[in-house]
Amino acid sequence: MNRNFVLGQYVPGNSYLYRLDPRVKIISTILLMVSVFFLTTYYEILGALGVILLILLSGRISIIKAIRGLKPLLVLSLFVFFFQIFFNQTGTVIYTSELVFSISSIVSIIVLTFLFFFIRRFIKFKFILLLIYLASIYLSLAYLAYPNILYSYTLNIFDKGLETSLFVFFRLITVVFIATILTLTTKPTDLTLGIEYLLKPLKVFKINSEEIALIITIALRYIPTILEEAYRIMDAQASRGADFNSGSLFKKIKIIVSLLIPMFIISFERSDELADAMLSRNFVPGKEKTKYHILRWKAIDTMSLVLSFILLGGSICLFIIV
């Protein structure tokens, strides 16, 4: 199970990306994401990915940390990739392969699956293991035909199919990279402050952006705590014999319920105590107060914003011209 999930993935540093006004960062993130959706071919997307990598490098962000941010979406993007390759059958065939199901290939797949799930529990690079697993399945299907062929399937990869799958794959990765730049370089405090300022116009609809920011802050604050607690309860139950990774569906549901009930009770208590603590420190909802953090607009903020608009403009131009 992945225990390293942290929502605020902020990594301390001090390049210009860190010093930008959070408002600019939020707006630019949105602008860049929108620009990605104006791109229509995979080499344009590759270009965009290049631009994002340049931004990462210029901001002295470690690429490894950025790739780590992709982790939750890697499996999904892989799935999207293969789905496109298999089912998008337009254009000309560029690769054919005979996939055969025989006793030996099926046995091989079962053994590989067993090995995959077994090794997975001891290894760090799960994604690479997944790739090796998929490749070995492919090899067994392509070459193991002993003793006789039960069923065979011709896999045709089409040039358009490959293009679209690359396109979809890279687009997903680019978008996630853009979001990662924001979360890696912005402290949760600044992020909520930025959101608070940007939502100020909602006052017209009688929505108080300060309260929204407070709710986001508290959510960010308590997600790691509550996760930690879930793991603690899971450990406590595991030490008494509960097994979260195997067992029948019914058993699993039972275990999950036994996790949820204490979680709910503890969360109620927590929220009560938190409210008490806030009230005792003179918190009054909706009351005018002073601010510890203030935002200052700098020249570099204007420049970044202009650059983001230029990038958006560029991709819109590409979209219109092509």
Next chain:
Amino acid sequence: MKIVFDNVKFKYEEGNREILKGISFTIGTGEWVSIIGHNGSGKSTLAKLLIGLLSPIEGAIYLDDIEVKEENLYDIRKHIGIVFQNPDNQFVSTSVEDDIAFGLENISTPRDEMIIKVNDAIKAVSMEDYRYEMPSNLSGGQKQRVAIAGILAINPDIYILDEATSMLDPKGREDFIKIVKTLKEAGKTIIMITHDMDEALLTDRCIVLKEGEIVRDGKTIDVLNDYDLLKSSRLEMPSALYLYHQLKKKNYGNKEVLNALWELALKK
């Protein structure tokens, strides 16, 4: 500011047991008081009543002449700072400095003043290196330090510390006691709720709670010297006093005690 509890009774809505059964006491300005009692004796409940998070079903609580009730709460809370028992659930913000600033923001402290106060408070609890840290990366004791800093920054007249040192290391405790002593010198009223009898021994006055009733209220040294009272309240004596009594029981005079201690010291 004077704190007055006048025959306060309290019951939680969910339970039908009376948690506080007619509590009366007066704590004058500048007093340093400890409240001790077994688990569930009602100490935290008493603290929550004082700050108006709960209201009594009978009796009344006053701060000077202002009654603690709904319409006066904002004024009253400006004068009281409280550190709760569980440091995890009183950390409001996503970083140490923001959490300390939270209370200051609420009472509209001007920003430049706020920055100075936050800095001083962080320094007072030796958390300079953790200024920008998220609470999930802090230990229990560190969160407790932040909670203490949060009220030091506000600098109220009355400090209520509900087991505020339970997770601190020896150095942290020592620093904390130093801070409390300077607060006392500055004329602040300090109420320490604690299970640490050695800590209680430092205070001037001690209130003993047992099953929602005050069983003793007096000079700390007298209260903590009363072995039978403490035993019947399911409490212990401070270790130093306990040692003294045990030695006395064995009819050791001062000279024998001294000799025995020397022997012990030499053996080591």
